[in-house]
Amino acid sequence: MVTVDRTRGQRVFRAVNAVILTGVVVVTLYPFINIVARSLSDEFAIRAGKVNLVPVGFTFRTYEFVASDPTFWINYRNTVVYTVVATAIAMVMTTCYAYVLSKKHLKGRTFLIGIAVFTMFFSGGLVPNYILISSLGLKDSIWAIVLPNAVSVFNLLVMKAFFEGMPAELEEAAAIDGMSTYGILLRIVLPLSKAVLATMVLFYAVSFWNSWFAAFLYMSQNDLFPVTVYLRNLIAGATTGTSVGADATDMTVATNIKSVTMVLTVIPILVVYPFLQRYFVKGVMLGAVKG
Amino acid sequence: MSTTRTIDASPDTGDPRRARSDPARKQRPPRRTWRQALRRDWQLYSLAILPLLFFVIFRYLPMLGNVIAFRKFQPGGSVFGEEWVGLRYIKMFLNDPSFWQVFTNTVVIGGLTLLFCFPTPIVLALLINELRGRKVKRFVQSVSYLPHFLSMVVVAGLVMEMLSVDGPVNQLLRAAGNEPIAFMQEAGWFRTIYVSSEMWQTVGWGTIIYLAALTTIDDQLYEAARIDGASRWRQVWHVTLPGIRPTAVTLLILNIGTFMAVGFEKVLLLYNPLTYPTADVISTYLYRMGIVSNSFSYAAAIGLFEAVIGLALVMSANLISRRTVGTSLW
Structure with missing residues (x-):
């Protein structure tokens, strides 16, 4: 009884932990990816606020x-x-x-x-x-x-x-x-x-x-x-x-x-x-x- | 003849500046005079000459240079100023309303930074420590350390791009049907931006020391707690947290010591005249007074004030923690 309860609690904790740490990873990496996407995007797409994680209007210009x-x-x-x-x-x-x-x-x-x-x-x-x-x-x-x-x-x-x-x-x-x-x-x-x-x-x-x-x-x-x-x-x-x-x-x-x-x-x-x-x-x- | 000897002999009551740092006080070599020491170790001493010159010229001379806080300084004249003017510059900034404005900003930003950026690495370290897979753990750590290695200029650039009118944050706002906000232009947003970007940059790096401290906790303690029927929360509370307490206290002392020196570079890069009311801190104010407007003595007086407060803070934090929890830097 006690052991079952504990493992369930642990499972919930692990899931919550995984979500939090995934969040940390995403938030940490997001600005980098955004900057790379911007650097490769068309200026009009950037100005229109369309560029997020993927370059829009891909260009090396x-x-x-x-x-x-x-x-x-x-x-x-x-x-x-x-x-x-x-x-x-x-x-x-x-x-x-x-x-x-x-x-x-x-x-x-x-x-x-x-x-x-x-x-x-x-x-x-x-x-x-x-x-x-x-x-x-x-x-x-x-x-x-x-x-x-x-x-x-x-x-x-x-x-x-x-x-x-x-x-x-x-x-x-x-x-x-x-x-x-x-x-x-x-x-x-x-x-x-x-x-x-x-x-x-x-x-x-x-x-x-x-x-x-x-x-x-x-x-x-x-x-x-x-x-x-x-x-x-x-x-x-x-x-x-x-x-x-x-x-x-x-x-x-x-x-x-x-x-x-x-x-x-x-x-x-x-x-x-x-x-x-x-x-x-x-x-x-x-x-x-x-x- | 034996000044260092007497310092070594009174580690606890002596001047903290001297008694601070020697971990190896116990094994004392036989008494030796300076003449003998020089004859024996002159090659070692010779290796110290250049670094000592560095410390004297680039660290201690500027400390002495602070006398210009009490002297009239003429650009192009003596480094140590021309004539004594007493406390004129000190009185000047104490009566300057802008000084008290930036003083308040410094305390608020420093306080918020301490409040948010000191505990979060502990929490994150505990969470990472609970991860089971080694590779996953390694990956999360690698990613979270990364921002620490960026130039402050790049961090400031990232912050501005993220918060720009066409940036991701405003894209979200717009998707939710709100008007975009010019974050960098609004004084009301500066502290939030400062503290959250500080967290982004420092939290991962801050976990290293705690993760190291966590590995030193004896597994038997957990086992004993488990046999006593402690839940995981109670294990964390009674075993894990006490285990990392010395580390946490040490870091707290260090953080308190740098409390007044709130990220000068970052504020300088992120603020602008529109956000001065909340963003301008002592260090940026004295930068503008001293370097930009050439009021060297006035700025030096403010800088000295800031440095003295910093030293006083770290010393009192150290004293308090030695008295209360028995951990201290020296």
Whole structure:
């Protein structure tokens, strides 16, 4: 009697659960599908509010239009360059510091950790940062994006936790053999840390790829913008006061173009997403446990 | 000679800034002077130089740069301002009605975000945890994490397209026989849009930590509860929820700490002069004051105020949770 009741309750619960989670999946994916459909649709169909999940009046015209804009390609290339350079520098800095912090015998370690962690809870704020970057003469250069973000404390703590978990015997043996700290780091520790290094590269690359505000704040020339700022300017152009009374045709063309630009901005993220998937959960958990 | 040693010795009463983070206090190496430490570990210390320079220049200098909140600042002049003006800028924003408007907006948006976006990952994690098929579980997780990896610009773009006059939401409204609504232009809709898009973006990612915490709960506890005749609801209440409580408290502290810094980038991308009355928050206000209108000192004063409140919030949340539930960040 009791068991029957329980299984029935469970069955109802499972059905309700399945419905809720299907809803979550649909709601999460819906905007993506809608954007892809818009990017492939005819502008009149969009304006008429007909485009939903399937492209209406299928056309590649908008893609061709966006691809024919040289600024788009310059900005896209900028994003690639910024991402590669910033990730490389951030990896060197983070690896070095995380390795130092992972050495428990090190005198002053608590202080070195404290310096990093404190910045998670208190920061200088927008205006002093802006003044600093301006007076260092970094405006309108890649360094305004790269340098102020060279270490993410969260990533630092994840790496530190990973290094702490490595067996000390290998390093001790290498040290007895007369290897320097640099040699140990490069030839013993790093080759054993490929998983965490890959995770960190992905974390940094995604965050630099997605970043827009630093470039928006510190860059004033079109040909220096990353693609995210290009997209931001498209979006802002269609939402500021002027567009309220603007010609409807202009607005739909902009909608088309926005959708295409969004798709093209997101595609690289989607390409690395399966790899992200594999590593990031582990990374987040390491950071959560030890951070 | 041994400053760190004394800090290590008093982990609970000391300055929280110092006593915060060392998990390995127990195994202490033998006493060593700085001279010995440097001779032994100079290569390690040398690896820390560049990162330390980074922290000093790009994190701590801007903190000091906040003195311009109390000094007159001239563009092109000294980074730290020209002359002391005392609390002039502080008084200025305390007497500025627009400041209190954006302060209220910040508290309301921050509060709503906390209210909706903190508990939903727990619920979603519990639901995902109940799924039986491994592949289905994996699929739901993969999909729900995806929005976390999008640029804020793309998120803002998606929100605008979804809510545009020809977008899906208005298509639904029209199908139901209603007039389309220009959502992005109406102040009354901004908070709803902000909070729901925040939920869309963060809820899946938020489940990761809870799902991890759920796997650490001992199966024997469930078995014991079942033998005692506990229903599934009671198992959730008495076993599952206590099991993830430390995680939840930690995340709550972190969320409270970022309460005042409500998604600056997102508000900046989504708002416009028509929605300022509900959308404008402290960070966007000081951005417009400081960067757009060049009132650097005034904006720095507001920024300092915001940062101090943030720090005070996270410290008091930490203290309260240590006193009451015994979990804390440091």
